[in-house]
Amino acid sequence: MLLTRSFLLCRSSQLAVQNAAFSTTCRAEKSYQLLVVGGGAGGCATAAKFSSKLGKGKVAVIEPADMHYYQPMWTLVGGGMKKLEDSGKPMSQVLPKKADWIKQRVVSFNPEQNTVRTEDGQDVGYEYLVLAMGLQLNYHQIKGLPEAFETPGVCSNYSPLYVNKTLASLENFHQGNAVFTFPATPIKCAGAPQKIMYISEEYFRKHGKRDKANIIYNTSLPVIFGIKKYADALWEVVKARDITVNLRSNLIEVKPESREAVFQNLDQPDELTTYEYEMLHVTPPMSTPDVLRECPKLVDAGGFLDVNKHTLQHIKFPNIFGIGDCTNIPTSKTAAAVAGQVGVLRKNLSMAMQGQTPRHLYDGYTSCPLVTGYSKCILAEFDMDGNPLETFPINQGKERRTMFHLKKDMMPPMYWLGMLNGYWEGPKYLRKLMHLGMK
Ligand SMILES: Cc1cc2nc3c(=O)[nH]c(=O)nc-3n(C[C@H](O)[C@H](O)[C@H](O)COP(=O)(O)OP(=O)(O)OC[C@H]3O[C@@H](n4cnc5c(N)ncnc54)[C@H](O)[C@@H]3O)c2cc1C
Structure with a gap:
C-alpha cells in the first residue's frame, strides 16, 4: 500500500490534536509514519531503532549514496594505519532491512504539507520526519583548490576522493613546509585537522625527514581546541614537537603552479600571508547541504536545522526532529555526539508519536x-x-x-x-x- 504510485491523502489525526500549528495533510505518492533523510551515522541508527519498533514498511530512509563510510577512520587512513576500503560498506548492507531505502537525493522540503521532494520528482509524505543530512564539504569556496587537488602534495582527510593523497604526500615529502589548515566555519570533528598533523610529524621522524620538515598549523580559531583542559595538553604537545601554530589564520587561495597557499589574518583582514608548501592538508569550509540551508522555514540564521538543543525537536514543526551534524545543537559535531543524541531521539520521538510532549534532555555529550x-x-x-x-x-x-x-x-x-x-x-x-x- 505504501508503495502505490497513485496520489493519496495522508492524515495524522493524533498530530492534528497535538498541534494545530502545522498542516497534517499531504499529497504524496508514498507516505510513511517516519521518514528519515540521510543514511549516515544518525540516519542509519535512527532508522534501525524505529523500523524494528514500528515494523516493516513504516519507516523509509532517503539516501542517494551507494557507500556508507565510517568517516572517523579517515584520520588513520591518511596516516597509512588503515585502508580506505576498511572504512566503507555498501549502503544496502548497513541500512536496516525493515526500512524502505529510497535511493534518491532530497531536492526540496514542504514542512507545511509534510512532504519532501526527491530528485526524480516524487513527493514523499510523512507523519514524522528526522533530518540527518550531515555537512556538505565546500572545497570550491577556496580559490584554486579544486585544481590543486590534481597536483602532488595537496590532500584532505575529509573526503574519500582525497584521503589517499595524504599518505602519498607524506611518502613523497622531500623538504619544506607541511601546512595544515582549519577553516572559518563549523566543521565535523574539530580535532581531525590537527590529528593528521601529529601523525605526519611522527611519520617524518620515523622516516628520517623531520629535520627537513617545517610543520605549520594555520587555524581560523582563536584557540587550539575549544575545551581548556585538552587545549592545555595540546599546547604541550605542539611545543614538545616543535610545531608552529598560527591562530586566526584562514586559507583563502591555493596556487598549485607555484605551490603556494595564501592565508588571511581574520583579525586584520587586509593582512595576507603566503606560504610555499611541500605538503598542504586542507580541511574545507563546510555548511549544511544546500537544499536544507536554502529552506528558511527549517533553518536558523547560520543555515543549520533549528532544533531545541536538548529535546532535538524542531523549533517550529513539532513532527520534525534533527540529529547530528546538520543541526544547530551547540556541541562539537562528531559521531560520538550522534550516539549521545540517538537515545534522546528514540525516547522523545516515541513520546511525540504517542501525543506526549518530549521531555528527555540531551546534555551535549x-x-x-x-x-x-x-x-x-x-x-x-x-x-x-x-x-x-x-x-x-x-x-x-x-x-x-x-x-x-x-x-x-x-x-x-x-x-x-x-x-x-x-x-x-x-x-x-x-x-x-x-x-x-x-x-
Ligand atoms: C576526517 C574525519 C574524522 C572524524 N573523526 C571523528 C572521530 O574521531 N570521532 C567522531 O565521533 N566523529 C568523527 N568524525 C565526524 C563524524 O564522522 C560525523 O560527525 C558523523 O558522521 C555525523 O553523522 P551525521 O549522520 O550527522 O552525518 P553523516 O554521517 O555525514 O551522514 C549524512 C548523510 O546525509 C546524506 N545526504 C546529504 N544530503 C542529502 C540529500 N539532499 N538527500 C538525502 N540524503 C542526503 C549524505 O549522503 C550522508 O549519507 C570525523 C569526520 C571526518 C570527516
Whole structure:
C-alpha cells in the first residue's frame, strides 16, 4: 500500500490534536509514519531503532549514496594505519532491512504539507520526519583548490576522493613546509585537522625527514581546541614537537603552479600571508547541504536545522526532529555526539508519536579522540557547556596508548555493530559504572 504510485491523502489525526500549528495533510505518492533523510551515522541508527519498533514498511530512509563510510577512520587512513576500503560498506548492507531505502537525493522540503521532494520528482509524505543530512564539504569556496587537488602534495582527510593523497604526500615529502589548515566555519570533528598533523610529524621522524620538515598549523580559531583542559595538553604537545601554530589564520587561495597557499589574518583582514608548501592538508569550509540551508522555514540564521538543543525537536514543526551534524545543537559535531543524541531521539520521538510532549534532555555529550601519532591519543569527552565528561576514572587529558587502541581497534566495531544497529547510545551508563563510589 505504501508503495502505490497513485496520489493519496495522508492524515495524522493524533498530530492534528497535538498541534494545530502545522498542516497534517499531504499529497504524496508514498507516505510513511517516519521518514528519515540521510543514511549516515544518525540516519542509519535512527532508522534501525524505529523500523524494528514500528515494523516493516513504516519507516523509509532517503539516501542517494551507494557507500556508507565510517568517516572517523579517515584520520588513520591518511596516516597509512588503515585502508580506505576498511572504512566503507555498501549502503544496502548497513541500512536496516525493515526500512524502505529510497535511493534518491532530497531536492526540496514542504514542512507545511509534510512532504519532501526527491530528485526524480516524487513527493514523499510523512507523519514524522528526522533530518540527518550531515555537512556538505565546500572545497570550491577556496580559490584554486579544486585544481590543486590534481597536483602532488595537496590532500584532505575529509573526503574519500582525497584521503589517499595524504599518505602519498607524506611518502613523497622531500623538504619544506607541511601546512595544515582549519577553516572559518563549523566543521565535523574539530580535532581531525590537527590529528593528521601529529601523525605526519611522527611519520617524518620515523622516516628520517623531520629535520627537513617545517610543520605549520594555520587555524581560523582563536584557540587550539575549544575545551581548556585538552587545549592545555595540546599546547604541550605542539611545543614538545616543535610545531608552529598560527591562530586566526584562514586559507583563502591555493596556487598549485607555484605551490603556494595564501592565508588571511581574520583579525586584520587586509593582512595576507603566503606560504610555499611541500605538503598542504586542507580541511574545507563546510555548511549544511544546500537544499536544507536554502529552506528558511527549517533553518536558523547560520543555515543549520533549528532544533531545541536538548529535546532535538524542531523549533517550529513539532513532527520534525534533527540529529547530528546538520543541526544547530551547540556541541562539537562528531559521531560520538550522534550516539549521545540517538537515545534522546528514540525516547522523545516515541513520546511525540504517542501525543506526549518530549521531555528527555540531551546534555551535549561529545567526544574527540585526539590522536597524536601512531600509538598515542588524548580522549577528549565533554558536554554542551564545555565541561569534561570523561568515561574513564583516569586523567584523559594525557596522551595514552590505551586510548589510541580504543580509537583504532574498538571504535570501528562499536560503530558498525552497535551504533548503526541502534544499540549504542553513548557511554553514559559505562561512565556511571566507572565512577561508582567516586565524587
Ligand atoms: C576526517 C574525519 C574524522 C572524524 N573523526 C571523528 C572521530 O574521531 N570521532 C567522531 O565521533 N566523529 C568523527 N568524525 C565526524 C563524524 O564522522 C560525523 O560527525 C558523523 O558522521 C555525523 O553523522 P551525521 O549522520 O550527522 O552525518 P553523516 O554521517 O555525514 O551522514 C549524512 C548523510 O546525509 C546524506 N545526504 C546529504 N544530503 C542529502 C540529500 N539532499 N538527500 C538525502 N540524503 C542526503 C549524505 O549522503 C550522508 O549519507 C570525523 C569526520 C571526518 C570527516
